[in-house]
Amino acid sequence: MSIKLFKQAYATQIDLEPKMFLTELHMEAFLIENPDILSISDINSKVEVIQTQIHIKGARNDSNSDGRLDMLIYIKGDKPDEEFLAVVELKKGKLGEEHLSQLHDYLRSLNIFENKKEIFRVNNVGEKYLSKKMIGILIGSDIDSDLKAKFLAGDTIIDDVETFAKKASSFNRVRFSSWDEYEKQQRGNGIPDKILFIAKYVHDYFKYELDLNDKDIKYTSRDFSLNNPNGKRVKVFAYCTFSQSSLKIYFTYLGAFPNFPNVKSHYERYPNQYFVELKKDEDFNNDIKLLIKKSYNDILVRTIEN
The missing domain is CATH 3.90.1150 (Aspartate Aminotransferase, domain 1)
Incomplete structure (x- = not known):
């Protein structure tokens, strides 16, 4: 997949001015109601929200503390190889290196099969998702320039798991010029x-x-x-x-x-x-x-x- 950075907005019948989400819970609620925002733009995909606020024991490498994953979603395209289990981390402000590090901690935990199986059991996630290929998605209102450069260089893959970034509060609906x-x-x-x-x-x-x-x-x-x-x-x-x-x-x-x-x-x-x-x-x-x-x-x- 070639596109790693996205801007996203939904608007019909009205002009919009940019307005920030008040909290990450507001972002989460909006995405639950509009899951296709989380689709991957270069495949024709549908999105299912599997679970939110998933507790991951001992997930943070820097402090050996627990973590709480914001969203776990299932993305399905038209082709057999276009199925992904996506780990989604939401940030109300600008995305930075620390947020990518946090997402990678969750991905590392879920990349160990026995860990994943236990996390899914505790959080009532169906076993049918265990075998799906994983990707990571970061969502914020903006992105640090150094982190953006990393994405554009393809330097955000951890243990063969691809990571994407989306801007959640930009109301620029134009994607193509002609x-x-x-x-x-x-x-x-x-x-x-x-x-x-x-x-x-x-x-x-x-x-x-x-x-x-x-x-x-x-x-x-x-x-x-x-x-x-x-x-x-x-x-x-x-x-x-x-x-x-x-x-x-x-x-x-x-x-x-x-x-x-x-x-x-x-x-x-x-x-x-x-x-x-x-x-x-x-x-x-x-x-x-x-x-x-x-x-x-x-x-x-x-x-x-x-």
């Missing part, structure tokens, strides 16, 4: 050409129909969003996510329920939001185009109301 870069990433994630073709059609249709500039389209590792340049607090009028079999478009709509095939309510999470699932070219029909064009105008209404 459709071409983004499409290459999605193709690398195994998204089929027919789904990418539909996505490009949707992308280009609204870009030219609504006269959007390049800066009005944002690309992240999992979706691309279409933004209303005249919106203020609210800007995103549609965002699109991929799967192996379809493209989903989420959009705001302030009118009565749009009773069209493939349109479903997303109301349980976001009021006035719906999504449509496109599996073939003809699913992107005139009804859907009009709904999403209206979403562009509804964003202006919501901006005024807010």
